[in-house]
Amino acid sequence: MKILVCISHVPDTTSKINFNADQTAFDTAGVQYVINPNDEFGLTRALWLKEKQGATIHVVNVGGPETEPTLRKALAIGADEAIRVNQPATDGYSVAQALSAIVQEGQYDLVIAGRESIDYNGGMVPGMLAKICGYAFVNTCIGLEIEGSSVTAVREIDGGKENLKTTLPLVIGGQKGLVEESDLRIPNMRGIMQARTKPLHVKQTENINSMSQTLRYEKPAPKQAVTLVENAEQLINLLHNEAKVI
């Protein structure tokens, strides 16, 4: 089985979010980058599939050379090869198009992407990629079992879950639940050493077009200070009369 895990290179969850002087781009100064958490759950699930039933795992990112340390980290965790599509990630559609070229060239059986990246929160790349490639698609996937080309999957829905049956080739939008937080792996020294010599291919794509363009960013206005109250009665009074939410 050939598995492709799509890796977003995102600011660490504790990052302060700032923009450049004219508010047109994210300010990367001093920001630590990590593997997008939703992607990391998927990468770990891919490693389990490899260990249990045999698979090769490639990881891919669409972005500039600055994303390579994140791909190396995925290699150190256990992926076999990495691919960087040398293209700025302008919008979800263009990223999905770029990835579709990689998927079609590599003939992957299973593509695992996170349900959304924690930076731009588009949540559209996995579905768009599946549709462009003609693969089956399961979003917010919290359970995945594969036997031959048959797949059973669990999808988280609002207020519950849904059990699904499908077949490879398949794209999933993964998240916590595919594996648990405690299952995530920290690269060890051996993994880090091996990752240095594992292949990292840089590819170019053609005929990519964006469907949208972000013009500017704004940060929320500073919040008013909290109103402290002494007891339940005062709280209910304020929620009813002032905030009007009960």
Place this chain on the structure above:
Amino acid sequence: MPILVYAESDQGIFKKSTQELISFARAMADQMNTEVIAAVTQDPSSADLGQYGAHKVLNLENTLLSTFNAELVADALSQVARATGATTVIVSSSANSRYMAPLLAVSLEAGYVPNVIGLPETYTPITVAHNVFTNKATAFTTLQSGISILGLSKNAYGVHQYETNAEITPHEVTLTSSSVEITSLDKASNKVMIADAEVVVSAGRGLKGPENWGMIEELAEVMGAATACSKPVSDLGWRPHSEHVGQTGKPVASNLYIAIGISGAIQHLAGINSSKVKVVINTDPDAPFFKAADYGIVGDAFEIVPDLIQKLREFKAQNA
């Protein structure tokens, strides 16, 4: 060019988010001098969508649409968009719409912007404000495609009343089977869902153990609220993952969010930031949540929550 709304329903009931989508589409339609077409997949005769602003209701009569399947809904809506000439499609931020919309976007070669928080600031081309960085910032994005799909954030616009007489017409779509088959559904029918809830009662490690959640559930019941929890609580297995709210969990955009024994890590605050009114109850006055909250009580949850339950019962009895 009309505006198409995917009017989701749950067991025959049109959700509040659907009413909100229709009102939002109507305000756009009035600006664009066009009409709102609501596409429904369940018999809409019980609900008058005209009162929220719809001009027309298309009933997509196809037995394959009786349960939600993202591929089939996307296929159906793309046929409706083509047939009606719609150049704007409005969807919600439900799990189902988020699953379906990217498939529809590829079918229609449409641009798709989710997490939209208000009416467009320009209409030709469409430029909208939407939340990014898990609500830590807003982006203003222009769509460059012939067809635009907007995913409206819950509670971002509100429901508005109209007196439009929306005519309901059957609309045929041709569907083949899907590559994904739903074998079973596991859904609590008596619980308020976080996604739909007006009020969310959430608790963290301050509650000391899963055995202490009785009062949280009781408070939620009194308030008609959904229950939620912080990440550590779900990681410890005290509560199911489906209750985890925050950056890597579920987003919350309720009217009222009550955080009990949650310190307020940046990832948690990001996930609940879209809620209108935030209340914190915590013993530690330096807990970061107090900086994000509108109202706070510094104190012991084990004393305050039972008192709150009792006072709310009295309040409800008086205001019933």
